[in-house]
Amino acid sequence: MNVTGNTRRQPSIRDVATAAGVSHQTVSRVINDHPSVKSATRERVNRAIEELGFRRSATALALASGRSQSVTVLTANTTHHGYASVLQGVEEAARKAAYGVGISVLESADEQTVAAAVQRAGDSVGGLIVIAYDPAGVAALAAADPDLPVVGVVETPADPPPHDRLWVWTDDRQAAYEATGHLLSLGHRNVHYVAIPSGTRRVSARTAGWQRALEDAGAAVPEVVHEGWGPESGYAAGSRLARDPEVTAVLCGNDDLALGVMRALHEAGRSVPGDVSVVGFDDAPHSAFVTPTLTTVRLDFSGLGRSAFDLLHGLLTRSTPVKPHSAAVPELVVRESIAPPRHL
Amino acid sequence: MNVTGNTRRQPSIRDVATAAGVSHQTVSRVINDHPSVKSATRERVNRAIEELGFRRSATALALASGRSQSVTVLTANTTHHGYASVLQGVEEAARKAAYGVGISVLESADEQTVAAAVQRAGDSVGGLIVIAYDPAGVAALAAADPDLPVVGVVETPADPPPHDRLWVWTDDRQAAYEATGHLLSLGHRNVHYVAIPSGTRRVSARTAGWQRALEDAGAAVPEVVHEGWGPESGYAAGSRLARDPEVTAVLCGNDDLALGVMRALHEAGRSVPGDVSVVGFDDAPHSAFVTPTLTTVRLDFSGLGRSAFDLLHGLLTRSTPVKPHSAAVPELVVRESIAPPRHL
DNA sequence: CTGAAAGCGCTTACAG
DNA sequence: CTGAAAGCGCTTACAG
Known part of the structure; x- marks a missing residue:
């Protein structure tokens, strides 16, 4: 008219x-x-x-049909390389499926905060992807309403996920096993491990892989150095490790930690890889350009994000029978930061 | 019942x-x-x-009232430190205001791609925040429907934004000016600049600041080295710069670039800061832990993200008269990667 | 201070 | 193959 x-x-x-x-x-x-x-x-x-x-109107569509054509990712962090890459992968897959993606960050692992965040996220959305690498994420995964479609991005689980849950992971247990094995094969009698905060109460996948490699080689298993996520945590750990002349090889839970460890060793006058070999985890973009270049485990985070979305999408549309699955296998990228120990 | x-x-x-x-x-x-x-x-x-x-139901609320209680951020990238931090800042402010935040990534600066992304984003959402540091973002900012509430996160603009547009920025022009000035004050006769891709056709804010500092000091303005965003770009630039013995100081458009430059110089046998001083931009978390630790300009990206949201929120609720404003002032963080030139 | 009506922009049965 | 009716879960005037 x-x-x-x-x-x-x-x-x-x-x-x-x-x-x-x-x-x-x-x-x-x-x-x-x-x-x-x-x-x-x-x-x-x-x-x-x-x-x-x-x-x-996507809003009217959502209201009338009940399907919202969007997912939200719940995460404790947006800036670390792994997290940011998972998010990017989710967005990429979602865009292809004409889905929107929301993001909600978990400010702490505090029960109330997590519950509130999970509720908010579950409110106006078709499904949830929660990055559960840390305590906050793990808590969120646990707090999510059982009948809300959720897929978790998790560490390699010790047991298969509960049958009503969909998880996605890379085999970083195996990766840690191989990285540690590589260091041992170079002649190191021991490998120390500087861990990222674990999401679970139990031993994390990376820790387990490292430990197993030492055991399989008949090497002693030193105490895990528990730290945070950032380079400053690695620096703190590295400062302590530098005081022990027995330490000749250090595996780190991520590349930032490894950079901090290398810096601390440098300041303590211990050269990398001359005196100590250092290996990281994640293969962040700059890791190939620091000096010495960092040996690290490359993880396909964005592939993981894509898988997570695809899984959730399947769940939401019930198109295909969906199964939890792991993404691309991790790969050890050998660079300058490792070498045989001096005593050889 | x-x-x-x-x-x-x-x-x-x-x-x-x-x-x-x-x-x-x-x-x-x-x-x-x-x-x-x-x-x-x-x-x-x-x-x-x-x-x-x-x-x-947020959906019903949105449909009935017309206000959606959510914003989406449009960005070409989620993994670079600056971008990820802006996103984090937006999310933080949005969460406090009980707003949801969506994310949509621009796969390319291609006109069609950008138009599609802008439309999608504008569809089911209250407002848009576009990170316009790069060609794709700038194109998206330009393509956004004039009556859609939008705030742009931009480089320091040469002219004030059009009066119907809300922008937010840090004064990185001034920051580049100061960083360059600092290098000159150390005794360098010249400072080269490795630029990140500019969003605009004109000279970028950082480039302008650098250039002005050289001019004010009566120094020659060398050609800008145009590169990408990542460390591999810095490496390429550094390799070229390393061949010129006149080069004693290099300012880089971001820290990743700086790391690449430092690595290339290292491989070319030129020491940092002994032979060449290097300065970055952004103060990424690891920059304080590489060796040599990187002198860089700290930018308050998450503050910028918060400002962007607040501005948009004001626009959406018409509560307060909103004005474009710049966020926290950048700060030069002096670390090991710079020194007076050898000739002094 | 509270309720009955209409409508936001779609979809989902139900007829034909 | 196409239309008239009802409804998704809210809000926005309009009455009283």
């Missing part, structure tokens, strides 16, 4: 219907690719859509 | 109304903190809300 009027309102399905001389019903069929529409009608509708610049 | 039934449906405003013996109307008033509700009624409603575990 108001075709030539210049109201700012977005054209609705009804405006399109009027313009095309059909019911809004039929417009709905056309935009949903419903087969039973005469092609002449379809064309008329599409032309009207084009002319009016119609865009279907 | 079905109070004891165990349907899985979330309780609605109507269920609450029935339980409290009022109209759904009144429930709406209560959850919106409308003043004109008798406190006895209010209490009854609140009790019902509590008991039923009612949570207001």
Whole structure:
């Protein structure tokens, strides 16, 4: 009626219907690719859509249909390389499926905070992806409503996930095993481990892999150095480790930690890799450009994010029977920061 | 009616109304903190809300009221430190205001891609924050519908933003000026600049600051080395710069670039800071732990993200007259990577 | 202070 | 193949 009027309102399905001389019903069929529409009608509708610049309201779609075409990722962090890459992978896969992605960060592992965040996230969204590498994430995964579609991005689990839960992971247990084994094969009698904060109360996957490698080689298992996530944590750990001349090889839970360890060793006058070999985890972009370049385990985080989304998408659309699966296998990238120990 | 039934449906405003013996109307008033509700009624409603575990549907709210309580950030990247930190800042401020945040990444600066992304983002959302540090972001900012609430996170603009646009920035022009000045004051006769890709066709803010500092000091302005964002770009630039013995100081558009430059210099046998001083931009977390520790400009990205959200929030709620404003001033963090040139 | 009506822009059965 | 009706869960005037 108001075709030539210049109201700012977005054209609705009804405006399109009027313009095309059909019911809004039929417009709905056309935009949903419903087969039973005469092609002449379809064309008329599409032309009207084009002319009016119609865009279907995602909000109305969500309200009327119950499917929201969006997921939100719940994470304790957005800046660390692994987290940011997972997020990027999720977004990439979601975009291809015409899904939106929301992000909600967990400020702490505090029960109340986590519960509030999980609720908020679950409120207006089809499904949830929670990055559960840390205590906050693990708590969130546990706190999520059982009938909300959720997939967790987790460390290699010791046991398969509960059957009502979908998880995705890379085999970093195996990766830690191999990295440690590589160091031992170089002649090191021992490998120390500087751990990232574990999400679970039990031994983390990386820790387990490292420990197993030492045991398999008949080497003593030194105490794990527990630290935070950032380079300053690695620095603190490295300062302590530097005082022990027996320490000739250090595996770190991530690259930032490894950089901190290398710096502390440097300041203590112990050279890397001359006196001590250092290995990181994640293969952050700058790790190949520090001096010495850092030997590290490359993890396909964005692939992990894509998998997480695909899994969730399957769950939401019930299209294919979905199964938890692990992503690309980790790969040890050998660079300058490791060498045989002096005593050889 | 079905109070004891165990349907899985979330309780609605109507269920609450029935339980409290009022109209759904009144429930709406209560959850919106409308003043004109008798406190006895209010209490009854609140009790019902509590008991039923009612949570207001954000979708219905958005559809009925037109305000969506969410914003989306449009960005070309999620992993670089600056971008990730801006995103984190936005999320933090949004969470405090009970807003959701969506993220949409721009795969390329290609016109079609950008247009599609902007449309998608603008579809189901209250407002848009676009990170416009790069060509894709700048294109997105330009492509956004003029009557969609948008705030841009931009480089220091040469001219004030168009009056219908809200921008936020840190004064990195000034920061580049100071960093360059500091290098000159150390005795360097010249400072080269390795630039990040500029969003605009014109000279970027950082480039302008650097250039001005050289001019003010009467130094020659060498050609800008144009590179990408990552350390490998810095490495490429550094390799070229290393061949010129006249090069004694290099300012880089970001820390990753700086690391790449330092690595290339190292491989070329030129020591940092002995032969060449290197300064970065951003103060990424690891920059204080590489060797030599990196002198860099600290930028308050998360503060910038918070400002961006606040600005947008004001725009959306029309609560306060909002004005574009710049965030915390950048600060030069002097570390080991710079020194007076050899010739002194 | 509170309720009955209409509507936001869609979809989902139900008819024909 | 297409339309008329009802509804998703809220809010926004309009009455009283």
